[in-house]
Amino acid sequence: MTTTIPAFGCSGLTKSFGAHRVLDGLDLTATPGRVYALLGRNGAGKSTSLKIMLGLLRADAGECHLLGEPFSRAGLARVGASIDGPALYGHLSARDNVRVHALLTGVDADRVTEVLEVVGLDAGRRGAGRTKVRSFSTGMKARLALAIALLTDPDVLVLDEPQNGLDPEGIIELRGLIRELAARGRTVLISSHQLGEVVRLADDIGVLAGGRLVYEGPLADFAEGSAGDLEAAYLAATGGGAR
Numbered sequence: 001m002t003t004t005i006p007a008f009g010c011s012g013l014t015k016s017f018g019a020h021r022v023l024d025g026l027d028l029t030a031t032p033g034r035v036y037a038l039l040g041r042n043g044a045g046k047s048t049s050l051k052i053m054l055g056l057l058r059a060d061a062g063e064c065h066l067l068g069e070p071f072s073r074a075g076l077a078r079v080g081a082s083i084d085g086p087a088l089y090g091h092l093s094a095r096d097n098v099r100v101h102a103l104l105t106g107v108d109a110d111r112v113t114e115v116l117e118v119v120g121l122d123a124g125r126r127g128a129g130r131t132k133v134r135s136f137s138t139g140m141k142a143r144l145a146l147a148i149a150l151l152t153d154p155d156v157l158v159l160d161e162p163q164n165g166l167d168p169e170g171i172i173e174l175r176g177l178i179r180e181l182a183a184r185g186r187t188v189l190i191s192s193h194q195l196g197e198v199v200r201l202a203d204d205i206g207v208l209a210g211g212r213l214v215y216e217g218p219l220a221d222f223a224e225g226s227a228g229d230l231e232a233a234y235l236a237a238t239g240g241g242a243r
Contacts, residue, residue, distance in 0.1 A: 023049055027212075042193070101148050116147055138165030
């Protein structure tokens with residue numbers, strides 16, 4: 001795995017919905033071996049930017065790059081993602097949901113058990129592997145979405161608000177998993193509004209306001225290290241203190 005090139009990002013990204021410009025020349029770069037957290041208030045364009053970089057929305061202008069190359073559909077085989085919450089088959093079990101994606105991506109069936117164990121949905125730990133997904137809690141669905149995102153052992157992992165619905169145990173487990181993936185050279189890009197967790201998780205951050213990043217770089221250069229410091233710096237950078 002290459003670890004010396006920017007792995008995922010965009011330049012000059014612009015997107016409008018009607019008269020409302022959501023992104024205005026956005027530049028973003030996430031690098032291998034680090035966790036990048038994209039921050040911004042609701043409606044700031046976090047999900048929109050991730051969708052464009054994954055080819056789910058078309059930008060009005062700008063370019064995206066993936067693993068050192070211009071974005072291509074073929075390159076998405078090396079990306080795992082969960083955007084806008086999990087899209088799951090409620091009438092199937094967790095295991096069968098993952099099996100569907102394994103068939104679609106050509107992944108070996110043994111990998112299904114591996115990823116269910118990683119996210120804590122194997123039969124031994126929670127008894128959830130064969131339970132119908134329609135009965136899952138929000139947190140269990142979030143775990144299953146993560147299992148599907150990890151199925152292909154991706155070089156780049158993109159997660160939109162991954163902590164939503166997780167209990168404290170789940171948040172701690174997710175944090176450990178994400179840090180482990182980054183330590184193994186993966187690129188991890190998340191969006192989040194949970195500043196306390198960002199302090200514990202992220203290496204780099206991008207602060208999105210007015211359709212652009214008002215800051216991008218190491219978390220340590222933006223805030224001293226506590227959730228309170230990050231909150232104060234975030235509000236100062238986005239003008240949030242006036243709202």
